[in-house]
Amino acid sequence: MTPITPAHYMVLSAALFIIGVIGVLVRRNIIVIFMSIELMLNAVNINLVAFARDWQHRVGPDHVIGQVFAVFVIVVAAAEAAVGLGIILAFYRNKETVNIDEMNLMKW
Amino acid sequence: MDLIWLIPLLPGFGAALNGVVGIRFFSKRVAGLLACSTMALALALAVWAFVELLGLPPEARAHDVVLADWIPPIPLETAHGIGAFEAPWSFRLDPLSAVMTLVVSGIGFLIHVYSIGYMHGESRGAYARYFSYLNLFCFFMLTLVLGGNFLVMFVGWEGVGLCSYLLIGYWYEKKSAADAGKKAFIVNRIGDWGFILGIFLVFFTFGTLDFRAVADAAAAMPVEAAGFGTLSLICLFLFIGATGKSAQIPLYVWLPDAMEGPTPVSALIHAATMVTAGVYMVARNAILFTHAPMVMTIVAVVGVLTALMAATIGLVQTDIKRVLAYSTVSQLGYMFLATGVGAFAAGIFHLMTHAFFKALLFLGSGSVIHAMAGEQDMRRMGSLRKYMPVTYVTMLIGTLAIAGIPPFAGFFSKDEILFRTFLDNRLIWGLAAITALLTAFYMFRLMSMTFDGAYHGPAWEGHGHEGADHGHGGHGGHDAWHGPHESPRVMTIPLMALAVGAMVAGFVGVPAALGGNNAIEHFLEPSFTASAAVHGEAVAGETTEAAAPAAAEAGGEAAAGHGEEAAHAPLAVEWGLMLLSVLLAVVGIWFARRNYVTRPEASEALATRFAGAHRVLLNKYYVDELYDATAVQGTLGGARGLWAFDRRVVDGAVDGSGWFTRLSAWISHMFDKYVVDGLVNLVGWSAGESSYALRRVQTGLIQNYALLMLIGVFALLTVYLFTR
Numbered sequence: 159m160t161p162i163t164p165a166h167y168m169v170l171s172a173a174l175f176i177i178g179v180i181g182v183l184v185r186r187n188i189i190v191i192f193m194s195i196e197l198m199l200n201a202v203n204i205n206l207v208a209f210a211r212d213w214q215h216r217v218g219p220d221h222v223i224g225q226v227f228a229v230f231v232i233v234v235a236a237a238e239a240a241v242g243l244g245i246i247l248a249f250y251r252n253k254e255t256v257n258i259d260e261m262n263l264m265k266w
Numbered sequence: 267m268d269l270i271w272l273i274p275l276l277p278g279f280g281a282a283l284n285g286v287v288g289i290r291f292f293s294k295r296v297a298g299l300l301a302c303s304t305m306a307l308a309l310a311l312a313v314w315a316f317v318e319l320l321g322l323p324p325e326a327r328a329h330d331v332v333l334a335d336w337i338p339p340i341p342l343e344t345a346h347g348i349g350a351f352e353a354p355w356s357f358r359l360d361p362l363s364a365v366m367t368l369v370v371s372g373i374g375f376l377i378h379v380y381s382i383g384y385m386h387g388e389s390r391g392a393y394a395r396y397f398s399y400l401n402l403f404c405f406f407m408l409t410l411v412l413g414g415n416f417l418v419m420f421v422g423w424e425g426v427g428l429c430s431y432l433l434i435g436y437w438y439e440k441k442s443a444a445d446a447g448k449k450a451f452i453v454n455r456i457g458d459w460g461f462i463l464g465i466f467l468v469f470f471t472f473g474t475l476d477f478r479a480v481a482d483a484a485a486a487m488p489v490e491a492a493g494f495g496t497l498s499l500i501c502l503f504l505f506i507g508a509t510g511k512s513a514q515i516p517l518y519v520w521l522p523d524a525m526e527g528p529t530p531v532s533a534l535i536h537a538a539t540m541v542t543a544g545v546y547m548v549a550r551n552a553i554l555f556t557h558a559p560m561v562m563t564i565v566a567v568v569g570v571l572t573a574l575m576a577a578t579i580g581l582v583q584t585d586i587k588r589v590l591a592y593s594t595v596s597q598l599g600y601m602f603l604a605t606g607v608g609a610f611a612a613g614i615f616h617l618m619t620h621a622f623f624k625a626l627l628f629l630g631s632g633s634v635i636h637a638m639a640g641e642q643d644m645r646r647m648g649s650l651r652k653y654m655p656v657t658y659v660t661m662l663i664g665t666l667a668i669a670g671i672p673p674f675a676g677f678f679s680k681d682e683i684l685f686r687t688f689l690d691n692r693l694i695w696g697l698a699a700i701t702a703l704l705t706a707f708y709m710f711r712l713m714s715m716t717f718d719g720a721y722h723g724p725a726w727e728g729h730g731h732e733g734a735d736h737g738h739g740g741h742g743g744h745d746a747w748h749g750p751h752e753s754p755r756v757m758t759i760p761l762m763a764l765a766v767g768a769m770v771a772g773f774v775g776v777p778a779a780l781g782g783n784n785a786i787e788h789f790l791e792p793s794f795t796a797s798a799a800v801h802g803e804a805v806a807g808e809t810t811e812a813a814a815p816a817a818a819e820a821g822g823e824a825a826a827g828h829g830e831e832a833a834h835a836p837l838a839v840e841w842g843l844m845l846l847s848v849l850l851a852v853v854g855i856w857f858a859r860r861n862y863v864t865r866p867e868a869s870e871a872l873a874t875r876f877a878g879a880h881r882v883l884l885n886k887y888y889v890d891e892l893y894d895a896t897a898v899q900g901t902l903g904g905a906r907g908l909w910a911f912d913r914r915v916v917d918g919a920v921d922g923s924g925w926f927t928r929l930s931a932w933i934s935h936m937f938d939k940y941v942v943d944g945l946v947n948l949v950g951w952s953a954g955e956s957s958y959a960l961r962r963v964q965t966g967l968i969q970n971y972a973l974l975m976l977i978g979v980f981a982l983l984t985v986y987l988f989t990r
Contacts, residue, residue, distance in 0.1 A: 184969075262967050
């Protein structure tokens with residue numbers, strides 16, 4: 159059995175990221191888009207954690223910057239989720255829809 | 267005598283009062299009384315001053331009064347370095363101005379009284395205006411004669427010209443009257459030009475304008491017997507001024523037209539006083555003139571030619587006032603003839619007698635015109651003797667006086683002039699004698715046509731005359747005209763007073779040959795000689811140049827010299843001349859009566875026989891036409907030329923620059939509008955157009971933006987990867 163290398167993590171991460179991107183681009187429901195964004199953030203987290211672990215193996219156990227960064231990302235994502243959901247809620251109250259195609263006021 | 271300045275100021279006050287408040291508020295009675303009373307007071311003062319003057323010894327008979335300063339001394343260049351030009355309001359009473367003052371105020375007063383009657387048909391305001399002008403005229407005329415220097419005299423001189431203009435054009439609604447006023451004024455300006463040049467030259471030569479000082483200075487200068495020097499030039503300029511005011515050749519043309527004014531005005535201004543101002547001015551400068559013998563000759567020749575020419579024109583005129591106007595021109599010619607031959611006293615004497623009988627004749631003609639309700643054509647009068655006896659008798663006296671029948675006034679003065687001319691120049695005397703004959707003729711022609719023969723005028727109610735078709739055309743304001751009638755007393759009394767004057771005025775100058783002592787000549791003599799001190803000097807200087815032919819006249823001996831000469835002339839000559847002139851007058855009278863009373867057809871026969879001459883005379887020698895063709899048309903042509911220059915060149919340049927400014931403004935406007943504004947608009951327009959295309963990019967759809975962002979990231983990554 160081949161050992162799990164950073165390459166494997168990167169493939170997973172890239173796959174997740176691309177799924178997130180496609181979700182953001184093609185879905186109409188803003189909640190789903192939101193979830194797709196979370197998917198992209200977590201793809202990044204996987205990358206960070208994977209490289210941090212690889213760095214610990216090769217240099218020393220003190221090198222945990224990547225994991226710390228991932229924790230920051232999770233915190234920021236939580237904050238972002240709170241703010242984003244607040245906006246979505248406000249928007250829904252106005253338009254009674256969460257379809258992204260209806261959200262086209264910011265033009266001309 | 268210190269109050270002589272009041273003599274002019276009294277009528278001046280009357281004129282101001284009548285002119286300022288009278289036209290609006292005074293009744294006719296008040297306006298007339300005011301004017302007459304100021305004149306009466308002036309006359310009383312003049313008489314008083316005259317009596318006081320008579321009380322003085324002859325050599326002290328001169329009194330100067332300076333009323334106020336006028337022009338303070340101004341340094342000005344003269345022939346003798348820088349002099350002080352100054353002119354106070356000075357008045358001078360000496361025998362000459364005393365006589366003139368008496369004539370002006372006396373006759374002026376009578377004519378004021380007469381005017382009350384003559385002008386009664388005028389409206390209230392016009393009546394006060396008339397008296398205001400008449401008083402103003404007396405103010406200026408008295409200023410003229412009493413003025414103590416050239417400038418004060420000039421003020422009066424211009425003032426009487428103004429009043430003459432105002433009064434000739436008194437009926438200004440009538441075009442002919444307004445035109446005559448303008449003509450008088452303009453012709454007078456030509457003379458005034460000469461007068462003022464003379465004044466300038468007097469100041470330049472003598473450094474003063476005071477009559478006395480100028481006369482004394484001139485007396486000390488040599489007589490310009492041979493050449494034409496400064497004094498001659500001064501005298502010539504002054505004489506040009508005199509020809510304008512006194513209607514002499516070549517400036518006499520205004521006087522006959524001046525008859526458009528009311529008849530009392532013609533009597534006062536254009537017969538008795540204003541027109542004699544030129545004679546007075548020449549006499550006032552007698553010493554200057556005696557020092558310029560050449561100019562004296564010019565004066566005498568102009569005088570006699572004017573006298574003869576005007577008399578011939580007077581022969582054929584049919585307007586009663588025009589005959590008298592030409593007669594006035596003719597008599598003024600006599601006065602200049604007198605001054606021209608050095609007989610200044612005789613000139614002034616004739617001026618005085620003429621003032622009486624010519625004022626009388628004019629007022630008489632006014633009475634006739636009044637009686638005929640405005641008719642002035644003598645051919646439509648006749649037999650008026652029986653309707654207006656007082657006018658007839660008084661006018662007859664005036665006519666006898668002007669014709670030179672003794673013992674009326676004109677005989678003495680005219681004979682004196684003829685006698686003195688005879689001594690000076692036989693040819694001129696001959697012309698003057700012919701003029702005397704013509705004078706008697708045309709005056710009796712006037713009398714005969716007006717007062718004798720058959721009545722040719724319009725008919726009136728209750729008088730079935732054949733001339734009924736003439737209608738009442740000339741008849742203005744009255745309700746009905748009841749035929750010729752005698753004038754009211756307010757008009758006949760001045761006539762009678764003047765008739766008395768015309769009878770007795772001559773007795774102040776009875777010549778020695780007739781047992782008189784020529785009182786007026788001796789009275790006037792001091793005015794024509796320099797003061798005693800200068801006299802002595804001049805006589806002393808004279809001995810050095812005793813060879814000069816005219817030296818005997820220097821130093822103010824002119825009048826006296828002639829007087830002595832006259833005394834030396836044989837008594838027989840003087841008697842003969844008197845008889846001759848009376849004979850001439852009688853012949854003239856006889857011929858006139860024959861032509862116009864006993865055989866009326868004879869005059870027409872004469873007119874047809876000498877048709878050419880008759881036509882020339884009737885057209886007044888075509889002088890008006892000549893002046894019109896030369897001076898008037900020349901002036902108008904010049905004016906038109908200047909107008910065309912103004913119109914074409916000056917206006918053209920102004921219009922052209924205006925047009926050019928507008929053109930350049932238009933070009934600048936177009937540049938602004940299309941180039942500058944165009945660029946600005948182009949920027950805005952292109953920004954607008956491009957934004958119209960580019961705004962399509964902004965869809966507002968988040969997913970579009972996200973896709974574009976992704977494509978961008980891919981593009982950057984691709985560039986990054988492949989160009990590394």
